[in-house]
Amino acid sequence: DAGVIQSPRHEVTEMGQEVTLRCKPISGHDYLFWYRQTMMRGLELLIYFNNNVPIDDSGMPEDRFSAKMPNASFSTLKIQPSEPRDSAVYFCASSLRRGGPDTQYFGPGTRLTVL
Amino acid sequence: DAKTTQPNSMESNEEEPVHLPCNHSTISGTDYIHWYRQLPSQGPEYVIHGLTSNVNNRMASLAIAEDRKSSTLILHRATLRDAAVYYCILRGQAGTALIFGKGTTLSVSS
Numbered sequence A: 001d002a003g004v005i006q007s008p009r010h011e012v013t014e015m016g017q018e019v020t021l022r023c024k025p026i027s028g029h030d031y032l033f034w035y036r037q038t039m040m041r042g043l044e045l046l047i048y049f050n051n052n053v054p055i056d057d058s059g060m061p062e063d064r065f066s067a068k069m070p071n072a073s074f075s076t077l078k079i080q081p082s083e084p085r086d087s088a089v090y091f092c093a094s095s096l097r098r099g100g101p102d103t104q105y106f107g108p109g110t111r112l113t114v115l
Numbered sequence B: 001d002a003k004t005t006q007p008n009s010m011e012s013n014e015e016e017p018v019h020l021p022c023n024h025s026t027i028s029g030t031d032y033i034h035w036y037r038q039l040p041s042q043g044p045e046y047v048i049h050g051l052t053s054n055v056n057n058r059m060a061s062l063a064i065a066e067d068r069k070s071s072t073l074i075l076h077r078a079t080l081r082d083a084a085v086y087y088c089i090l091r092g093q094a095g096t097a098l099i100f101g102k103g104t105t106l107s108v109s110s
Helices: none
Strands: A005-007 A010-013 A019-024 A031-038 A042-050 A053-056 A065-071 A074-079 A088-095 A110-114 B009-013 B018-023 B032-038 B045-050 B061-064 B070-075 B084-091 B104-109
Touching: A005 A088, A010 A019, A019 A088, A019 A110, A031 A074, A042 A065, A042 A074, A053 A065, A074 A088, B009 B018, B018 B032, B018 B084, B018 B104, B032 B061, B045 B061, B045 B070, B070 B084
Parallel strands: A010 A110, B009 B104
Antiparallel strands: A005 A019, A019 A074, A031 A042, A031 A088, A042 A053, A065 A074, A088 A110, B018 B070, B032 B045, B032 B084, B061 B070, B084 B104
């Protein structure tokens, strides 16, 4: 398996522009997670899906952020409009099950810079 | 999920064993102990996990204290490629997302 695939790997945009990050989870995994990593806050969960349904979006910072999972093979995280404080590395992860012994597999991340 | 405490940083020499400690005094009976690591400019990757007994895999060993209030990740022979941030994370049976602390930054010198 190719693992979790994220695109683009790097994104540079200007404040106010719309940004869309993409993720393809590992085939057969029922859970998909979006995390964000900054120097100040470390790695934090934004939202997660189970069987394509958003379960917990309490980590989404504000209404400018939205995430969708139209099918089991694809998810997007959209920021509109983007702001400089959104600059971070965004990771997508997937897992077969929840909790306990289960393992999460992370993608390589998208480094977002908002000027 | 309960909280963990790790040293901010540790240093090692290449080909020497490394013992990375983690305290989790409020662990519950059903919490699994997971270790992930993050190499520079990469996403976190799974290392090992355990519940009560010590565990070994090709990457590392996990030693769990008898009272489960602490654990130690053991890298038997550190290489330069092992330089990373190591995260100790507890996961309950119903846990979903991983809750990352600051982890331990391991430096390996040749």
